Amino acid sequence: MNGIVDTIKNVLKETDLVLGWTTDPVTGVATPARFHDEKEAEQAVFDSTCAHNLAVHLPRLKDSRVGIVAKGCDARSVIELIIEHEVQREQLAVIGVGCGSLLDVKKIWRRYGYGVAIKDRDDSLLIGGEQVNRDEFIQRKCHGCLEADPDIYDVIAGEVTGEIPTDTVRPHPLHDMFVSLTPAERRSFWREQFSRCIRCYACREVCPMCFCRDVCIMQTQIPRWAGGAVDAKQSEMIQLIRVNHLAGRCTGCGECERACPVGIPLMLLLDEQNHAIEEMFAYGAGASLKARPPLLVFDVNKDIWGKG
């Protein structure tokens, strides 16, 4: 079995570039990188700080042969993008990596200082040399992880466990609190949350399925779905539109919430919708290449009355 560097080198023989990670020299944690040749590939890494979903870059690489390193959750995005014809399966070489849950680097930095040394080894997490409870610093998006190992890949780098890490099998940390709220309390919960939104659109920028970007309805005035003012009502409105646009398309990769600089728990909305879609249409976005998105088919042969 090859390590990440060798695998990328191999894949580069047949592709124009590989999307992966390298270590940021200043902070020592992973940052996305594009590798074009063997020399660049020497810098590749994969570790528990590789939180980014690199599939977000695929729609803009339609004319290249692309290699992409993908965790289980990222692979779901790749699948959904193929289903929606944003990329072709043939143009891709997917390098699958197994994931044992990711670290919330921002949280660590907030607690221990920017750039603090992080050592994540098997069962121990060392931050600035101090042993800490790893559970406390897991990425929010890893809670409720659907797939730790990729469902779609051409090669595997490193090891895959075949299991979802046990510490992640539980819903969003705010889920229990949220469902205990009355409708009125939920309203004010979201008003409060969105009063902090600064309209940076990071949530959209990192979302692999939000590939409209330049003409995104969150900003356009034609049609004028929301005004330009940065206030709680407008921000709530544009986010609800975005959530709606992801109905049956959101793969639950959790990037939007991770990217939000003010910590709005967007996944509470998306998880809820994803469950509804699953229940209504038995469809989970990105679960299978063969499935057809329920809201994108006009099935003339579907016989609703069972007559004929």
Added chain:
Amino acid sequence: MRIGVFVCQCGTNIAATVSTERVASAAMALRDVVHAESIQYTCSDPGQRTVIAAAHKYALDRVVIAACSPRMHETTFQRTMAQAGINPFMMEMVNIREHCSWIHSDMEVATEKAIDLVSMGVAKVRGQTPLFSSHVPVVSEVLIIGGGVAGIQAALDIADAGMPVTLVERGPTIGGNMARLDKTFPTLDCSSCILTPRMVEVKHHENIRLMVNSEVEQVRGYIGNFEVDIRKKATCVDEEKCTGCQICEQKCPSEAPDEFNAGVGETKAISIAFPQAVPLVASLRKEYCRLYIKGKCGICKKVCPADAVDYEQEDELHTEKFGAIVVATGYELFDWRQAYPHYGGGLYPDVITSIQYERMLSASGPTGGHIQRPSDGAEPKEIVFLSCVGSRDESIGRPLCCKVGCMYIAKQAILTREHIPDSRTYVFYMDVRAGGKGYDEFYRRAQKEAGAVYLRGRVGKIYPRGGKLVVMGADTLVGENVEVEADLVVLATGIDAAAGAGSLAQRLNIPYDQYGFLSESHPKLRPVETTTGGIFLAGACQGPKDIPETVAQASAAAAKVIVLLSHDELETSPMIAEVNHMRCIGCFKCREVCPYHAIEEQGLRDGRRVAVVIESLCQGCGLCTVACPPSVISLRGYTDNQLIEEVTAVLR
């Protein structure tokens, strides 16, 4: 911008609950409204003249008419606009009748609501731009699906008007269910005598092309320009060569179920359905043929004097263009066996269906017109009819009435007495529904002349006892249980749409109900139209019907088709989808959802691939507009901004 608002009183229809004067004066306060008034009957000639005069006097460029439903008068007022020299699409109708005055009683509240509705209309019309219809040429050929009496009637009417017709029948002959009937209520004229000449006329009509053993597979296009794939199934017999001599049928060693005779008697693997079949051509059913099952036979080919048998024959796929389609796929009898285990569920041979009885009565039928018990061939003396088996029965989820059962039971009772003078007939019924002209008289005749004993009540159980069948029921009029010992029991089974009607409807893009019956566009005003332009309904495919109604509806559908195709060109609605190319991201979600295949990919000069709407195909359904994530595809006359303005106006 100069907007005129006209608030209709509709006599007292609106004015009794909405103060139209107050609505008009409130409208005057709305942005860009330069004139508003209340009119007694806006749709009347003086009413329309008032609108035209005001349009000239106040130099209006947009108009809001607050009146009834646009389904009622939108075209009327679009014409008024044209007369006033304003683009017809610069008029917005606001429904303050069905949506307001008719459903409210409090004048205050209703008036407030009417004002809200009018302000929405004004907000919407402000964003309106002139639209222009285009014209598409119309194909003059007509497709008729189903060759029962409905399809035959429609085909002849349309063909007589000079338009070419293709009649597609999936069975081996036309005639449908009527061809299986003996005599017909309420006049007792013989079914074949009135139907057969019409069938022959179809065959020889210069404007009719008959395609039997054929089915519609795919339908594309739209009113005036349908493109249809028709599959003509291989029958191993060359239609041109076969003379209908039936020698093959006589010599064929493989027995096969006789569907035309509803299972009374048997036929052969190669056969002609009945002696008057049109076309009079044999067809071979491979599933029963010894050659295909055992690999050895070939007798029919050897004996055919016309050399018409061809085992190599293959399905033919025809793609044709049509301007209009009439669906006349008829009905079939509900399979009662599962739902009524207490009637034996099909195990007792002497419990038969009405259509089987009809075949026994027919002089050209398998028993030569002799009524015989299937179990022993004996002539029955005591015959019991059960109405509503699978009809009007909530307990099995079938509340619908089969419409013809009461009448054909009366007919069959009369005919029974004619065939077997010393027979006695009993009829268990729910109600007798005899609403047509001469129908009640006919049913009385069954009682008086044929001596049929009518017992009101549902039968609870049928079971065999000593060579007879015991029919246990209740006479609810007397309040007693009754038991009749019968030689033969005839079930008037319920009626369903023909098998496959639902999937055909899906292919045609027309609605249907849970029994597969196809839905008309409006039960009173558009009874033969469907919601898809250019597709019409005739006969029992739309709901249970007797022959007079079937024929009347078929002629009505024919008239609609003739009107439609009497023009060389059709005006298309300009309210169709439009893509803003500069903002389209080329995701083609619109193309995936479009039911009319009206979206194609186009390359722009800057290299981007974007969606473009094919104007002649788009029906303005709007599905694409909701599928488009960045909302860059919109419906003309209903743009997102117009709708947002409407909503904003009502929330203001």
